[in-house]
Amino acid sequence: MKNGEGRRLNKQAGEDDEEEEDDLEGGLEAWERRYAEDRSWEALQEDESGLLQPIDNSAIYHAQYRRRLRALSLASIAASRIQKGLIRFLYVVIDLSRAASEMDFKPSRMVVVAKHVEAFIREFFDQNPLSQIGLAIIKDGVAHCLTDLGGSPESHIKALMGKLSCSGDSSLQNGLDLVHGFLNQIPTYGHREVLILYSALSTCDPGDIMETIQKCKKSKLRCSVIGLSAEMFICKHLCQETGGTYSVALDESHFKELILEHAPPPPAIAEFAISNLIKMGFPQRAAEGSISICSCHKEAKVGVGYTCPRCKARVCELPTECRICGLQLVSSPHLARSYHHLFPIAPFNEVPSSRLNNSHGRSPSACFGCQQSLLNLGNKPGLNVACPKCKKYFCLECDIYIHESLHNCPGCESYRPSKPVAASGE
Amino acid sequence: MASAPSKLYSDDVSLVVVLLDTNPFFWTTSSFSFSHFLSHVLAFLNAILTLNQLNQVVIIATGCNSCDYVYDSSKTANQSFGNGRMPTLCATLLQNLEEFMTKDEKLGIEEAEERITGSLLSGSLSMALCYIQRVFRSGSLHPQPRILCLQGSPDGPEQYVAIMNAIFSAQRSMVPIDSCYIGAQNSAFLQQASYITGGVHHKPQQLDGLFQYLLTIFATDLHSRSFVQLPKPVGVDFRASCFCHKNTIDMGYICSVCLSIFCTRHKKCSTCGSTFGQAQSDDASATNRKRKAPDS
Numbered sequence: 001m002k003n004g005e006g007r008r009l010n011k012q013a014g015e016d017d018e019e020e021e022d023d024l025e026g027g028l029e030a031w032e033r034r035y036a037e038d039r040s041w042e043a044l045q046e047d048e049s050g051l052l053q054p055i056d057n058s059a060i061y062h063a064q065y066r067r068r069l070r071a072l073s074l075a076s077i078a079a080s081r082i083q084k085g086l087i088r089f090l091y092v093v094i095d096l097s098r099a100a101s102e103m104d105f106k107p108s109r110m111v112v113v114a115k116h117v118e119a120f121i122r123e124f125f126d127q128n129p130l131s132q133i134g135l136a137i138i139k140d141g142v143a144h145c146l147t148d149l150g151g152s153p154e155s156h157i158k159a160l161m162g163k164l165s166c167s168g169d170s171s172l173q174n175g176l177d178l179v180h181g182f183l184n185q186i187p188t189y190g191h192r193e194v195l196i197l198y199s200a201l202s203t204c205d206p207g208d209i210m211e212t213i214q215k216c217k218k219s220k221l222r223c224s225v226i227g228l229s230a231e232m233f234i235c236k237h238l239c240q241e242t243g244g245t246y247s248v249a250l251d252e253s254h255f256k257e258l259i260l261e262h263a264p265p266p267p268a269i270a271e272f273a274i275s276n277l278i279k280m281g282f283p284q285r286a287a288e289g290s291i292s293i294c295s296c297h298k299e300a301k302v303g304v305g306y307t308c309p310r311c312k313a314r315v316c317e318l319p320t321e322c323r324i325c326g327l328q329l330v331s332s333p334h335l336a337r338s339y340h341h342l343f344p345i346a347p348f349n350e351v352p353s354s355r356l357n358n359s360h361g362r363s364p365s366a367c368f369g370c371q372q373s374l375l376n377l378g379n380k381p382g383l384n385v386a387c388p389k390c391k392k393y394f395c396l397e398c399d400i401y402i403h404e405s406l407h408n409c410p411g412c413e414s415y416r417p418s419k420p421v422a423a424s425g426e
Numbered sequence: 427m428a429s430a431p432s433k434l435y436s437d438d439v440s441l442v443v444v445l446l447d448t449n450p451f452f453w454t455t456s457s458f459s460f461s462h463f464l465s466h467v468l469a470f471l472n473a474i475l476t477l478n479q480l481n482q483v484v485i486i487a488t489g490c491n492s493c494d495y496v497y498d499s500s501k502t503a504n505q506s507f508g509n510g511r512m513p514t515l516c517a518t519l520l521q522n523l524e525e526f527m528t529k530d531e532k533l534g535i536e537e538a539e540e541r542i543t544g545s546l547l548s549g550s551l552s553m554a555l556c557y558i559q560r561v562f563r564s565g566s567l568h569p570q571p572r573i574l575c576l577q578g579s580p581d582g583p584e585q586y587v588a589i590m591n592a593i594f595s596a597q598r599s600m601v602p603i604d605s606c607y608i609g610a611q612n613s614a615f616l617q618q619a620s621y622i623t624g625g626v627h628h629k630p631q632q633l634d635g636l637f638q639y640l641l642t643i644f645a646t647d648l649h650s651r652s653f654v655q656l657p658k659p660v661g662v663d664f665r666a667s668c669f670c671h672k673n674t675i676d677m678g679y680i681c682s683v684c685l686s687i688f689c690t691r692h693k694k695c696s697t698c699g700s701t702f703g704q705a706q707s708d709d710a711s712a713t714n715r716k717r718k719a720p721d722s
Contacts, residue, residue, distance in 0.1 A: 086685050130685065189682035275700035277679040277691060284676070285621070285662035306664075309676040327677070332666035333622055335685045336590035342684055342697055343587060369556030371495055401559045402552075405598060407591040410556055414493035414549025415533070 086265050086338055088131035089149055089186045090124070090193040091179040092117060094160075096139045097170035099200035099229065105252055109199050109228050110166050116256050117160060117197070121153045123263040129334040130319060135160055136178055140168030141204050143178040149186070151319050170198070172234065173205035176212045176223070184219050189276045194223040194244075195262055201229050209234060217241050222266075226258050265338075280328040281309045283318065295323040306331075340407035348385035348399050369398035369410050387411050438647040441482045441561055441569040442474055443554040444576060448527055449490045449545040452579040452609065458633040463608070464523075466636040467576065468516055474645055475499060475515070482569055483515075484557060487523060488550040489530035490579075495553070496522040544582025547575070547615065551592040551603075558601055570648045572625070575605040581615045583667035583674050593619045602626075604644050608633060614663035614674065621662045628657050669697060 044052045094113060105112040121133060135146040135156055147159045175196065183192040194216075203209065216223055216238075224244035225235040231248050239246035249255035283306035286292070293300050295313040305314045311325040319330040366373055367384075372395050374384050385399045386392065392411030394402065402409060446467070453460040471483050485497040497519045551573070558571040573596065596603055602625035605616035612629055620627035630639040646654050665676045668689040679688045684698035694701050 087682055275681065275683045275695070275702055277688070277702050278682055279677070280680045281677045282664050282666050282675070284664055285659075287661040288658040330680075332664050332687075333590065333593070333618060335666065335680065335687065336587065337594060338685055339587045340591055342686065367556075369553060370560035371498065371557060372560055397559065397563060398556050401556065406552060406555055406595045408548060408552045408588045408595075410493075410549055410552035413552050413585070413588050414546050416491050416546065 086128060086130065087189060088128050088191045088193055088265065089134075089183060090131065090195060090262075091134045091136055091149075091183060092120075093136045093138060093143070093175045093179060093194060093196045095170045095175075095197060095199045096137045096164075096166040097168055097200045098166060099170065100166040102199065102229070105228065105255070110164060112252055112255065113197050113199075113228070114160060114164055116259050118157050119256070120259045120263060121156050123260060125151070125153050126337070127263050128265055129337045130330060134179070134182060136175060137163065138170050138172075138175045139166065141171050141174070143171065143174040145178060145182070149182065152317070169204040170200035170202070171205050172196070172198070172203040172238075173207060173209040173212050176209075176216055176238075180212070180216055180219060180221060183221055189278065191266070192219070192221045193266075194221055195259075196223065196225045196235075197228070197259075198225055198232075198235060199228045201232065203234060213238050213241050224262060226255065228255070265341075278328060280330050281322070282332045283307050283309055283315070283329050286314070296320070343407075345403065345407060345409050345412075346388055347403070348387050348394060351384045351386045351393065367395040367398055368392040369394050369402065372397075390415060438649050439478055439480045439569040440474070440647045441484070441558070441571040442471075443484045443486065443557060443571065443573045444471070445547070445550045445554060445573065446485055446487050446496070446523075447545050447547075447575075447577045447579055448487045448523070448530065449579040450527075450531070451490060452545070456578060456609075458608065458636075463576075463636065464520075466640065468519070469637050470640040470645065471519075472513070472515060473641055477645065477647075480569060484554075485519060486550045486553055487526045487530075488545045488547055488577075489526065490545045491530050491533035492526075493546050493549040493553060494526050494529075495557075496526055544585070545577075545579045546585070547577065547582070548585040548588035548592060551575075551589065551596075551619075555592060555595055555599070555601070558599070562599065571601055572648060573601060573603045574644055575603065575616055575619070577605060577607055577613060577616055578609040580609060580611065581613050581674070583672040586615070586667040586672075589615050589619070593622050596623045602648065606630065606640065606644065608636070612663065614665050617659070617662045618664065621659060626656050627659060 046052060094117065096110060100108070100110040100113070102109050124131070124133060130151075132149040132151050133147075133153075133156055134149040137144050137146055146163060147156050150156065176194070179194050183194070186192060221242055222244050223238050223242040225239055225246050227235060227246070227248040229248075231246075236246050238244070245261075247258045249258055286305045286307060288304070289302065290305075291300060291302050292305060292314045294305055294316045296316050301314075301316065305316055306318055306329065307314055308322040308325065308327060308329060310327050311322060313322055313324040315322065315329060319328070319334065321328055374393055374395060383396060385394050385396065387394070387409050390409065390411035392409075394411075444467075448460075453463075471485075474483055475481055481499075483497070483499045484495065487494055487496045497515070499515070554573050558573075561568045561571055593603065596619075601623065603616075603619040603623045604625040605613070605620050605627045607613050607616055607627070607629045617627050619625070626643055628639065628643055630636055643656060665674050666678070666687050667674045668678055668687045670688050670690070670692070673689050675687070675689050679691055680686070681688070681695040681698065681700065681702075683700045684695060686695060686697040692702070
């Protein structure tokens with residue numbers, strides 16, 4: 001298997017599975033396949049003199065983006081208040097049984113799963129700042145805990161990459177029992193979730209799996225499964241009972257899509273987690289080069305460390321719980337990462353360029369954000385947008401950047417409303 | 427700019443977006459006068475422009491009622507020297523700055539007279555990032571952008587969310603935010619901004635030597651930074667500001683649903699509307715866990 005992998009990385013088609021590939025790709029040569037996927041010729045069009053020109057997609061992109069934005073804002077109006085389960089405790093259970101060595105995903109299911117789990121973990125921590133992930137594997141009929149629940153993506157990824165080998169049978173029950181034991185201990189305000197990446201088509205269980213499923217349901221574990229081979233009744237049953245989602249991946253890109261769907265926070269389900277106020281501290285980062293004894297490893301350390309604001313004890317990493325006074329310690333930028341979900345900015349209104357030209361004296365001729373000229377470039381009529389609140393004009397590129405990445409309206413931010421409280425709503 | 431030969435675009439061409447704090451409330455109370463400050467900054471900007479002929483400087487004024495672009499070296503580079511007495515940089519910058527300050531002052535008078543001390547850093551940061559995105563869009567040959575905040579007024583806690591949004595956007599597009607704080611107490615926002623985006627934060631001890639601080643710390647381009655001994659951060663202040671009173675706090679209550687920060691206990695979350703039960707449970711569970719910890 002290892003050899004097969006190496007060969008493929010060198011971009012040489014393995015002789016042994018040539019026929020199989022021909023069936024899949026409809027008899028295309030390896031060099032043709034690259035272009036078949038790309039469809040690069042579709043991005044070209046002829047202009048009036050017969051020369052090939054790349055298609056100007058920007059208008060189409062912008063229309064698509066506006067549709068997306070409108071759908072989003074409609075949804076948020078319907079919900080009026082946004083409630084999301086932002087504190088999640090998720091166990092990712094990876095099936096590393098014999099079935100994970102199948103080669104229907106290239107180079108093998110195991111490698112594909114590991115690659116996308118890595119991407120998923122990074123994306124997960126980016127979107128769920130206070131959440132924690134743990135990793136477990138099922139192998140030889142038993143489940144092992146690879147990493148405990150924790151907030152550092154690097155340690156999880158390192159642990160996973162060191163344990164990549166597969167053998168034996170798979171046992172859904174053992175996996176569920178193991179994670180149930182861990183997740184049952186976490187506080188009630190957290191959302192308990194399990195994500196199972198299941199390769200096998202069977203499960204070898206020591207007892208009655210239905211009992212285990214009921215146990216998970218009782219402790220409010222939301223179990224989701226992504227299958228890699230075919231739909232199984234027991235997985236579907238598990239997901240239905242516990243309120244999770246079940247999906248089966250068709251190919252690698254579909255698998256990636258499915259796993260990344262689990263990264264954004266799910267809507268909060270009232271009965272699953274009780275909302276509560278949690279007391280937390282925002283420690284200061286100590287100066288580089290200062291020496292102190294940390295309370296977590298009980299060692300003298302130079303440099304990096306954070307000071308608990310209540311008892312002034314030193315801890316090495318955030319987020320954590322202070323060993324001395326029990327205060328939850330988080331870094332405030334972690335929290336702030338999710339705030340744009342809470343204060344979305346209103347979609348900008350489209351302004352036809354003709355109006356911009358007419359009212360020349362009043363409206364500015366450049367985009368307020370980037371100073372690009374808003375007047376017609378060449379002879380193409382341009383489209384502009386204006387913020388409904390501050391009435392500043394923006395170009396389309398800034399519009400997309402402001403709504404998708406910046407989450408601030410530069411116009412609204414750079415004037416002071418008469419009531420300072422209103423500014424906080426932005 | 428785009429027609430410049432590619433070999434000239436090495437990794438040390440920089441675009442520096444300078445955010446200039448023009449808040450009159452700060453400058454009237456400061457021991458260091460604004461004109462003194464400007465003379466140091468002008469010399470520094472000239473130095474940056476002479477370090478590489480393709481270097482570009484954009485200046486955005488951060489007022490207390492508005493923000494605006496006051497200088498863009500790519501627009502004015504080819505103009506002749508005004509009346510011959512001053513170089514273009516100084517002449518255009520000073521003229522625009524004066525216009526901006528009078529406009530900013532007028533806006534302030536229109537508003538109800540309130541005690542405003544902060545300047546609109548969130549606005550100028552957002553504008554700088556929009557400008558930098560435009561430079562990124564201009565093609566593969568673009569100067570390495572960075573932002574330099576020259577800030578004197580204290581943090582405006584009401585801008586917390588907006589500034590954090592801007593910081594994360596800068597981090598995603600790999601734009602470092604350097605900051606030089608010339609006010610009395612240190613700024614928690616600027617410390618966090620520089621720490622998160624990988625920029626340099628510095629608070630000069632001797633303001634008379636501001637030019638030297640600027641030149642030795644903030645003039646080096648991003649590539650050369652790895653070879654220079656830059657001042658190490660003297661700790662980062664990670665305090666947040668609460669949503670209810672806009673106070674800067676180091677300990678507070680977090681809503682478990684939406685992660686809003688409050689400085690006191692509330693019955694209901696003002697952001698997401700969820701009601702809280704079990705007032706004391708978190709402290710109780712914390713002590714329980716603490717007691718359990720030594721046994722295990």
